[in-house]
Amino acid sequence: MGVLWPLEPATAAKHRLYQRYLDAWWPILLQTSQRTGYSRSRVTLLDAFAGPGRYEGGEPGSPVFILDRLLHHTAVERMNLSPSRVHLVFIEKDRARHEHLLAELTDRFGKLSDLPVHVEVRRGDAGQDSLPVLTELGAWGHPILGIFDSWGSVNVPLDVMQRIARNPSSEVITTFGPNWFSRREELNAALLDTVFGGRDHWTSAADEARPDERWRAWLSTYRSALRRAGFGYQLQFRLVPRTGQPLYLVFGTGSEAGLKAMKEAMWKVDDRDGESFQDPRTRGAEAIGQLDIFQVAGACDPELLELVSQRLAHGGATVEAIGKWLLTETARWMPTHALRAVRQMRQDGSIVVHSTGKLTNKSWVSLHTGA
Template sequence: MGVLWKLEPATAAKHRLYQRYLDAWWPILLQTSQRTGYARPRVTLLDAFAGPGRYEDNEPGSPVFILDRLLRHKAVDRMELSPQRVHLVFIEKDRARHEHLVAELTAKFGPLAGLPVRVEVRRGEAGRDSLAILSELGAWGQPILGIFDSWGSVNVPLDVMRRIARNPASEAITTFGPNWFSRREDLNPDILDAVFGGRGYWAPAADESRPDERWREWLRTYRDALRRAGFGYQLQFELVPRTGQPLYLVFGTGSPKGLLAMKDAMWKVDGLDGQSFRDPRTRGATAEGQLDLFQVAGLADDELLELVTQRLRTGPATVEEVGQWLLTETARWMPKHALQAVRQMRRDGLITVPGTGKLTTKSLVSL
């Protein structure tokens, strides 16, 4: 691969997700409270596999659109941007791509030292250098968003994720490229030990013989690794473009607000240009796309019904408990979708609900 490469459909869809998520993330952390006047003194975004800043067809890379959308955010006047409060760190290993990224950022934004935020473009290796750079910048003790978008290989040690997870109000996004699950045999077992936290954690995934299940097992294994690292909530999802191969993402956060912001971002971009997000737990159910498509018809999405069924197989639950499970354990679904699913399942005779009255969040349901 040269300095620049073609923007794949799945990458374009992923970028739209990042843009929507960051549009929500920045104000949550940066806007000064009108009641108390308090604002967090520092926020750091780390793009650990930054790339050259542009694609072959002139589409902007993640460092360019991240900085551009921050500076042009509709709430920028309330964010009190300053180089002391906001740090953007872009790491690129390849020398030519690093140089290209610096040139792209400078051409679009002017001298980086003159911007209202601190921009650091470093040449380095994500797994080896991320913690040291964050320490150098004094990022610890304040919110960090780490984006580990490696495309081809997931090789960031779990120690990096553990440090971010245990840092206040911090989150991480990791991307698995479409070929990772078929070429993981080429990876050094010692690297896998570092990424997953030990051979005992990843060996069962490596032993999975069914090709259709292998990627699910690896994704579940990585999600478990983020849980052990200390992220209170972990989402795993498959991004399916209209054309081309899918991508797989795992998101870790300790904040319910972060969880809701990520899911809200998914709904805002789901269905655009034929893309969709799917939950890896489902086998055969196809996500409908935008929420309005099935809300208008009054029907629940097949994926949603399958997931609620999976939850109820573990035992009876109130609608409220099903909704909380949907929020914390599934890729796309919100608590409000539980009641919709349960109504349809009762109409179809798939569940048991005591009494014949109106369904509420307190209603107990079972298979």
């Protein structure tokens, strides 16, 4: 691969997801409280596989659109931007791409030292250099968003994720490219030991013989790694474009607010390329897409119904508990979807409601056993 390469459809959709998420993330962390006048002292965004800053067709790379959308955010006047408060760190290993990125940012935004935020463009390795750079910049003790977005091999050691997980109000996004789920004999076992925290944690995924199941096994394995690292919540999902190959993402956060913000970003991403976000747990259901499923008369997404059935297969629950499970355990579904799904399932006769009167979040439901 040369310095520049074409923008893949899945990457374009992923970029729209990032943009939507960051549009919400920045003001949450940076806006000064109107009541107290308090604002967080420092926020750091780390893009550890930054790339050259542009694609062959002229489309902006992640460092360019991240900086551009921050500087031109609708809430920028309330964010109190300053180089001491906001750090953007871009790491690129390849020399030519690093030089191209630096030139691209300078051409677009002028002298980087004159910007109202601190922009650090480093040539280095994501796995080896992320922690030292964050330490050098004094990022620890303040919110960090780490984006580990490699199209090829995921090679960031688990101890990097552990350090970020222990840091307050911090999150990570890791991307697996379509070629990552390869045959076991092609894998670097020593590298995977550092990524997953030991041989015992990943060999079962590598041994999965069914190609259609391999990506599910690896995503689940990596999600478990983020859990062990210390992230209380982890989302795993497959981004499927209308054309081209899919991407696989895992998101780690310590807060339900972070989960909600990421899922809201998914639902706001337009579907002009026909992309959808799929949950790895579903094997037969095809998601309708990003169109709000309950704006379509009589439509209830098959993926949602399958997931609720999977939850109820482990025992009955209140609608409220199902909603909490959808939030914390599924790729894109929110608590508000639980009640609508249960209503559809009651109508279909697939569940039993163990209460009289109106169906509410407090209603207890279970699968219909057919007895």
